[in-house]
Amino acid sequence: MENLSEKKEITLNEAQQLVDNWIKEYGVRYFSELTNMVVLTEEVGELARVMARTYGDQSFKSGENTRLGDEMADVLWVLLCLANQTGVNLTEELKKNIQKKTTRDKDRHKENKKLSTAP
Numbered sequence: 001m002e003n004l005s006e007k008k009e010i011t012l013n014e015a016q017q018l019v020d021n022w023i024k025e026y027g028v029r030y031f032s033e034l035t036n037m038v039v040l041t042e043e044v045g046e047l048a049r050v051m052a053r054t055y056g057d058q059s060f061k062s063g064e065n066t067r068l069g070d071e072m073a074d075v076l077w078v079l080l081c082l083a084n085q086t087g088v089n090l091t092e093e094l095k096k097n098i099q100k101k102t103t104r105d106k107d108r109h110k111e112n113k114k115l116s117t118a119p
Contacts, residue, residue, distance in 0.1 A: 004018070011091065012090045012091040012094065013089070013090075013091050015076070015080055015090075016080050016083055016084055016089075016090060019077060019080040019081055019084060020084050023081070023084075030081055030084070030085045031081070033082065033085055033086060036078055036081050036082050036085070037082065039078050040075065040078040040079060040082065043071070043074045043075045043077075043078055044075055046065070046071050046074065047068075047071040047072060047074070047075055049064075050065065050066065050067070050068050050071050051068070053066070054066070054068060
């Protein structure tokens with residue numbers, strides 16, 4: 001595996017390839033798609049826990065992971081696994097998704113009175 005600390009930025013395509021290379025070198029094989037969907041749900045729950053304790057009213061328990069970025073990276077990892085094993089190019093899909101949102105919502109949020117005042 002290449003030294004990632006020397007690399008300034010990683011594209012989505014590169015991230016998908018890095019995860020695939022890691023799986024092939026260290027992970028034996030991908031978990032099934034269904035297992036990875038469940039793992040993704042679990043990771044999103046862990047992210048939600050850190051968000052609730054950092055920005056909400058709950059406090060952290062002793063020894064609990066408080067690293068928001070680490071939990072986000074776990075979510076991204078499993079999403080990249082799912083994309084790889086289902087043949088989804090996330091770069092292309094993100095481009096299409098941004099275009100869809102731009103076409104659909106170009107005026108919607110500007111006209112939303114709920115967004116015109118600061119929270």
